[in-house]
Amino acid sequence: MGPDPLDLEAFRRNAYALVDWIVDYLGGLASRPVCEPVRPGDVRAKLPDRAPEEPEGFDAVLADLDRVVVPGLTHWQHPGWFAYFPAQSSPPAILGELAQAGLGVQGMLWSTSPAATEVESHVLDWLVDLLGVPQQWKTTASGGGVLQSGASQSTHTALVVAREQCLLRTGAGPKDMVAYASSQAHSSIEKGARMAGFGHIRLLETDHEFAARPEALAAAVAEDRRDGLAPAFVCSAVGTTGTTGVDPVRRFGEIARVEQMWHHVDAAYAGSAMICEEFRRHQDGLELVDSYTFNPHKWLATNLDCSVMWVADRRPLIESLSVLPPYLRNEASESGQVIDYRDWHGPLGRPFRALKLWFVLRCYGAAGLRSMIRTHVAWARKLVERIDAHSRLATIAPTPFALVSFAHVDGDEATDELVAGINGDGRFHITGSEVDGKRYARISVGSTWTTEADVDALWNLIDATA
Numbered sequence: 519m520g521p522d523p524l525d526l527e528a529f530r531r532n533a534y535a536l537v538d539w540i541v542d543y544l545g546g547l548a549s550r551p552v553c554e555p556v557r558p559g560d561v562r563a564k565l566p567d568r569a570p571e572e573p574e575g576f577d578a579v580l581a582d583l584d585r586v587v588v589p590g591l592t593h594w595q596h597p598g599w600f601a602y603f604p605a606q607s608s609p610p611a612i613l614g615e616l617a618q619a620g621l622g623v624q625g626m627l628w629s630t631s632p633a634a635t636e637v638e639s640h641v642l643d644w645l646v647d648l649l650g651v652p653q654q655w656k657t658t659a660s661g662g663g664v665l666q667s668g669a670s671q672s673t674h675t676a677l678v679v680a681r682e683q684c685l686l687r688t689g690a691g692p693k694d695m696v697a698y699a700s701s702q703a704h705s706s707i708e709k710g711a712r713m714a715g716f717g718h719i720r721l722l723e724t725d726h727e728f729a730a731r732p733e734a735l736a737a738a739v740a741e742d743r744r745d746g747l748a749p750a751f752v753c754s755a756v757g758t759t760g761t762t763g764v765d766p767v768r769r770f771g772e773i774a775r776v777e778q779m780w781h782h783v784d785a786a787y788a789g790s791a792m793i794c795e796e797f798r799r800h801q802d803g804l805e806l807v808d809s810y811t812f813n814p815h816k817w818l819a820t821n822l823d824c825s826v827m828w829v830a831d832r833r834p835l836i837e838s839l840s841v842l843p844p845y846l847r848n849e850a851s852e853s854g855q856v857i858d859y860r861d862w863h864g865p866l867g868r869p870f871r872a873l874k875l876w877f878v879l880r881c882y883g884a885a886g887l888r889s890m891i892r893t894h895v896a897w898a899r900k901l902v903e904r905i906d907a908h909s910r911l912a913t914i915a916p917t918p919f920a921l922v923s924f925a926h927v928d929g930d931e932a933t934d935e936l937v938a939g940i941n942g943d944g945r946f947h948i949t950g951s952e953v954d955g956k957r958y959a960r961i962s963v964g965s966t967w968t969t970e971a972d973v974d975a976l977w978n979l980i981d982a983t984a
């Protein structure tokens with residue numbers, strides 16, 4: 519017989535040991551390569567063929583984090599992480615995850631754990647004020663916020679509501695419905711439209727700063743109407759994944775109102791910056807928006823998964839998604855006085871995600887988070903200045919937030935070599951990509967653990983390699 523699973527004192531010891539392990543892991547990251555050298559199958563080769571028949575000690579489990587897991591990781595929390603976008607973690611968020619697991623509640627309905635619902639609603643109402651988005655989006659007004667697993671899921675949900683609204687209004691079938699987004703929009707828009715059954719997705723041409731052109735939207739809608747199609751959904755991107763391009767939210771919103779389309783904003787990455795007032799001009803026109811998503815799990819110090827979705831009016835959302843089997847009927851729901859978050863997204867069962875966000879907001883305060891965002895943006899701008907002053911490098915897009923997009927003046931091959939050289943060094947990780955047929959390099963400043971010295975060291979390596 520192994521240890522008793524109900525032995526809480528053993529749990530206490532193991533939990534302390536695990537916290538010690540996490541501290542050592544995070545503290546030791548700078549001396550590891552960002553990407554461990556690993557080939558397909560290397561990790562599985564270290565695992566036994568069969569699940570253990572008899573219980574093992576927790577020491578053995580912990581030891582295998584070092585033996586099996588760590589050497590098979592890409593270290594997203596590495597201070598040299600400048601790839602993709604950040605997936606921030608932070609001590610309060612890690613503790614929030616632990617508290618969530620310790621409570622182990624399932625908040626599908628208000629009645630299945632009232633605090634899980636009410637803390638979530640309340641924290642997302644706080645964020646309405648902190649990010650300066652319309653007051654109408656609060657749960658205490660007509661709208662409300664819900665936490666989802668990711669922006670992809672928030673966007674998919676918005677597309678389903680848009681489809682139902684279009685069907686109710688026009689009687690059109692999904693195969694005739696059209697969703698519009700920038701050609702620079704995230705793949706989740708196209709995927710969500712496909713999953714929601716849309717027959718058509720139109721990707722709109724962008725300008726020299728990679729913002730979708732409102733004239734392109736107006737022309738595409740007019741053409742589709744002539745062809746007997748039903749324009750149903752338009753997405754404004756605030757901070758595209760490729761270059762953090764910003765679509766004209768107000769112009770798209772005006773067109774959406776006239777054409778009676780659902781208007782969704784995808785601010786998955788850049789939304790967190792709105793905690794600082796100076797970035798809000800990039801999303802002027804939010805009163806013309808039906809739904810909005812951003813990911814605290816990217817740039818607001820909150821571990822995956824944690825994505826905010828707000829709606830300006832919660833009725834169409836709930837009407838589209840509410841299905842009530844008899845075993846979920848209860849007095850609180852029937853009173854109409856409570857929120858049942860199962861009606862706000864696809865999944866039924868849901869974790870107490872708000873706990874980690876609540877911990878983060880309290881332990882850093884809005885001031886701490888603003889300062890983090892501003893620091894990352896300042897470091898990114900310093901890189902932009904150095905790149906633009908460099909004889910062999912040039913930025914290829916503006917840096918409204920903390921993503922720097924640049925290329926080697928000698929062309930695609932030189933740019934790819936530069937990215938390979940930087941990543942080959944091991945201390946840093948950046949992303950090579952392509953836009954309008956041109957190769958470029960992306961540096962996303964935003965790991966929780968990055969310091970100014972890391973940014974300077976990255977620059978020195980770029981300068982030496984270019």
Ligand SMILES: *Cc1c(COP(=O)(O)O)cnc(C)c1O
Nearest residue numbers: 668669670704706758759786787
């Ligand atoms: C990262 C990103 C997404 C996808 O977010 P998930 O939470 O991974 O689903 C969607 N849109 C944009 C603009 C993004 O940058």
